[in-house]
Amino acid sequence: MRQEQQKTFISHDGCQLFYRYWPAIDNNCGKDRAIVIFHRGHEHSGRVAHLADELELPDYQIFAWDARGNGQSAGERGDAPNFATLIKDAHCFIQHIKQEYHFCDQDIAVIAQSVGAVIAAAWAHDYVPNIRALVLASPAFSVKLYVPFAVSGLKLLYNLKGNFFVNSYVKPKLLTHDASRAQSFTQDPLITRPISVRLLLDLYAVADRIVQDANAITVPTQLLVSGSDYVVRRKPQQQFYENLGTAQKELHILPGFYHDTLGEKDRHFAIDRARRFIVGCFANPINVPCLVNADLVGYTRQEADNLTMPPVGLIKPLYWKFIQTSLRYASKMSDGIKLGFDTGFDSGSTLDYVYQNQPSGSSKLGQFFDYIYLQSIGWRGIRQRKVHLEALLKQTILQLQQQNQSVNIVDIAAGHGRYIIETINQIAHKPNSVLLRDYCDINIRDGQALIQQQGLTDIVRFEKGDAFSRQELAQLSPQPNLAVVSGLYELFSDNQLLRESLSGLADVMSEGEYLIYTNQPWHPQLEFIARALTSHRDGQPWIMRRRTQLEMDQLVSEAGFQKITMSVDQWGIFTVSLAQRIKK
Template sequence: MRQQQEKTFISHDGCKLFYRYWPAQDSETNSTQAIVLFHRGHEHSGRVAHLADEIDLPNYQIFAWDARGNGQSEGERGDAENIASLVKDANCFIDHITHQYAIAQKDLAVIAQSVGAVIAATWVHDYVPNIRALVLGSPAFSVKLYIPLAVPGLKLLYNFKGNFFVNSYVKPKLLTHDTQRAESFAQDPLITRRISVRLLLDLYTVSDRIVEDANAITVPTQLLVSGSDYVVRRKPQKLFYQNLGTEQKEFHILPGFYHDTFGEKDRQIAIDRAKRFILGCFANEPQSPCLLNADRVGYTRLEADNLALPVTGWIKPWYWKFIKANLKYASKLSEGIKLGFETGFDSGSTLDYVYRNQPTGSSKLGQFFDYTYLQSIGWRGIRQRKVHLEELLKLAIDLLHRHNQSVDIVDIAAGHGRYILETITQIADKPDSVLLRDYSDINIRDGQALIAEKGLTSLVRFEKGDAFSRQQLAQLSPKPTLAVVSGLYELFGDNQLLCDSLSGLADSMPEGGYLIYTNQPWHPQLEFIARALTSHRDGQPWIMRRRTQLEMDQLVAHAGFKKITMRIDQWGIFTVSLAQRIK
C-alpha cells in the first residue's frame, strides 16, 4: 500500500482546498512523472484513492484533490459561482503541484471521471497545458435528468427564484456492480448529494462549448465510456471524440459498466487501458502541432471562410434581412447601436461605450434596446476582459517595481485607453511613463480628452501609430518595459500581421519586460456578428477568425516571449495573458 499524505493549497480567491498525495515508492529514482486524479461530481478524492495502488505505477507521484464544496475542501456544499471557478481551481492546483514538487507540465497525466472529466477537459481546452495525457472516464457532458423538459424548467425556475439546490436521484446500486463500493457511497459522510441549479445549468453550457470546440484540444486523449450508463448520455461523448484535435486519441466502450467507470466491479479493465495509454504517451516525446500558419489552413480558417459566404436557402436570407432591419430600427432609438453603425461595432468608440455600460436612448424604448444590447454575452465578456486587463496590469507593474525596473507602459492600439487610465488612477506607485497609440484620429481625440478628464496630462501622452508596423514599434521611446495589446489581434485573421507586431515589440523591449495580450478563442455569436454587424473597416461585415489559445500563445512565443499566467471569463470567450520577454 502506498503511503498517503493529506495536504491543502490556497486557490485563486483564498479558498483552502484539500488534496491527497502519494509520493513515488522508489525515492531513489527521483521520478518527476505524476498522475492527477479528478473525482466524480458529489464525491471527493477519497473515492478515487484506490487508484493510487490499483493503477500500479510505483514510480509515479499521484495527486487527488477535492473540488471546492466537496469532501474536505472549503466552499458551500455542492455549489460554486460557476464551472469556470472550478476549472480555475484546477489550474491553481496544477500550478501548486508543479511548483511545490518541481514537476513539469509535460510530466503530468490526468485521469478524470464524470463531472471531474468535464472540468479536466475544460481546463485542457481553455488553459492549454502541455500535459502528456488525458484520460476521461464517462464524462458528464449531458446528464440524464429523465423528467421531460427538465433543463428548460430548471432555467425558468432559476430565472424566477434565483439559485436553489436539487438532490441527486442516482441510487448507489446504479453507479456500480461493486456492492461494497455502493454501500460505502451510501454511508460516506463526505458525499455531497445536492448540487446547485446554477452549477448544474452551467455544466450543460460549458459542456456544449467544449464538445463543439474539442478540435482545440491537442493533448493525447483517451475516453473510457461505461456501456450501461444510467447517469450520462453517450452521444456528446462520441461527438467530443470525433471533434478532438489530436491524432492520438482512443474511444473505448466498456460493456455492462455502470457510471462509476473506475469504481466498477471489473474496473481493472478500465484501469489497465488507462495505464497502457499513459505509459504509451510517456514513451513518446511530447508534441504540439505548429499553429503559426493556422490562418491559412485549419478549422478556424474554414469557419471564417464559411461565414464569409452568402447565406443560401429560402428562409435564412429573409431571417437575416429581418434581423438587420430590426437593428437599423433600434439604432434610431439606441445610442449604442447607433454608434456601432456609425463607427463600427469593433471600433474603439464602441468599446469605450460598452465599458461605460450606461444604457442611453431617445426614449424609454430606446433605453430598453440599449440595455439589451449592452447585456449581450459578447459585451459582458468584453467588460470582464477589462477587469482581467486591469488585474494583470497591476500584477505586471508590481513585478517591475519589485525588481527595481522602470515602469514604461505602451498600449499600441489603445482605443480611448480607458482601462489603462483607470488602472493608473487606482495605484499608488505611478508608472514612469505611459504612451497610448492608435491609428484612429477619433480615438486619439477622445483619448486625449479622457486623459485630461483623469488629470493625467503630465504622465500620459497619446500619439498616432501603426500597431502592425515592426519598424515603428521597434523605435518606441522610451523603450517599454510593459506593452499592452488588447482587443486588436482578435480583429485580424492574418498571422503575419501579428508576427510583425509582436516582433516589433520584442525588438523594442528589454529582456525581462512584460507583454499583456488578449485573445478570443471562442464566441457563441460568430454568425450573428458576421451576418448582422459591421466593422470599422469601411462598414464591411464583421467576420472574425478565432484563434485557439494554443495558436495565440505560439505566436507570442515565436516572437520571443514566455507566457506566465492567464485569465479567462466564465463563458470562455476572452482571455488575457501575461508574458515576459526572454532572450
C-alpha cells in the same frame, strides 16, 4: 501499499482545498512523473483513492483533490460561484503540484471521471497545458435529468428565484455493480448529494462549449465510456471524441458498465486501458502541433471562410434579413446600436461605450433596446476582459516598482485608452510614463480628452501609430518595459500582421520586460456577428477568425516572449495573458 499523505493548498481566491498525495514507491525509470485524479461529482478524493494502488504504476507520484464544496475542501457544499471557478481551481492545483513537487507540464498525466472529466477537459481547452495524457472516464457532458424540459425549467426557476439546490437522483445501484462500493457510497458522510442549480446549468454550458470546440484540445486523450450509463448521455461523448484535435486519441466503450467507470466491479478493464495509454504517452516524444500558420490552414480558418458565404436555403436568408432590419430599426432609438453602425461594432468608440455600460436612447424603448444590446454575451465578456486586464496591469506595475524599476507603459492600439487611464488613476504610485497609440483620429481625439478629464497629462500622452509596423514599434520612446495589446489581434485574421507587431515589441524590449496580450479563443455568436454587424473597415460584415489559445501563445513565443500566467472569463470567450521577454 502506497502511503497516503493529506495536504491542502490555497486556490486563486483564497479558498483552501484538500488533496491526497501518494509518493512513488519504486522509481525505476529515474524520472519524476505524476498522475493527477479528478473525482466524480458529489464525491471526493477518498472515493478514487483505490486507484493509487490499482493503477499499478509504482514509479508515478499520484495526487487527487477534493473539488471546492466537496469532501474536506472549503466552500459551500455542492456549489461554486460558477463552473469556471472549478476550472481555475484545477489550474491552481496543477500549478501547486508543479511548484511544490518540482514537476513540469510534460511530467503530468490526468485521470478524471464524470463532472471531474468536464473540469479536466475544460482546463485542457482553456489553459492549453502541455501535459502528457488525459484520460476521461464517462465525462458528464450531458446529464440525464429524465424530466421533460428539465433544463429549461431549471433556467426559468433560477431566473425567477435565484440560486437553489437540487438533490442528486442517482441511486448507488445505478453507479456500479460493485455491492461494497455502492454500500460505501450510501454510508459515506463526505458525499455531497445537493448541487446548486447555478452550477448545474453552468456545467451544461461549459460542456456544450468544450464538445463543440474540442478541436482546440491537442493533448493525447483517451475516453472510457460506460456502456450502460444511466447518468450521462453517450452522444456528446462521441461528438467530443470526433472533434478532438489530437491524433493520439482513443475511445473505449465498456459493455455493461454503469456510470462509475473507475469504480465498477470489473474496473480492471478500464484501469488496464488507462495504464497502457498513460505509459504509451510517456514513452512517445512530446508532439505539440505547430499552429502559427493556422490562419492559412485549420478548422478556425475553415469556420471563418464559411461565414463569408451567404446563408443557404429559404428560411435562413429571410431570418438574417429580418435581424438586420430589426437592428437598423433599433438603431434609430438605441445610442449604442447607432454608434455601432456609424463607427463599426468593433471600433474603439463602440468598445468605450460598452465599457461604460450605461444604456442610452432617444426614448424608454430605445434605452430598453440599448440595455439588451449591452447585456449580450460578447459585451459582458468584453467588460470582464477589462477587469482581468486592469488586475494584471496593477499586478505587473507593482512588481516592476518592487524591483525598483521605472515603469514605462505602451498600449499600441489603445482605442480611447479608458482601461489604462482608469487603472493608472486607481494606483497610488503612478508609472513614469504611459504612451497610448492608435491609428484612428477619432480614438486619438477622444483619448486625449479623457486624459485631460482624468488629470493625467503629465504622464500620459496619445499619439498616432501603426500597431502592425515593426519599424515604428522598434523605435518607441521611451523604451517600454510593459507593453499592452488588448482587443487588437482578435480583429485581424492574418498571422503575418501579428508577427510584425510582436516582432516590433520584441525588438524594443529587453530581457525580463513584460507583455500583456488578449485573445478570443471562443465566441458563441460568431454567425450573428458576421451576418448582422458591421466592421469599422468600410462597413463590411464583421467576420472574425478565432485563434485557439495555443495558436496565440505560439505566436507570442515565436516572437521571443514566454507566457507566465493567464485569466479567462467564465464563458471562455476572452483571455488576458502575461508574458516576459526572454533572452535575445
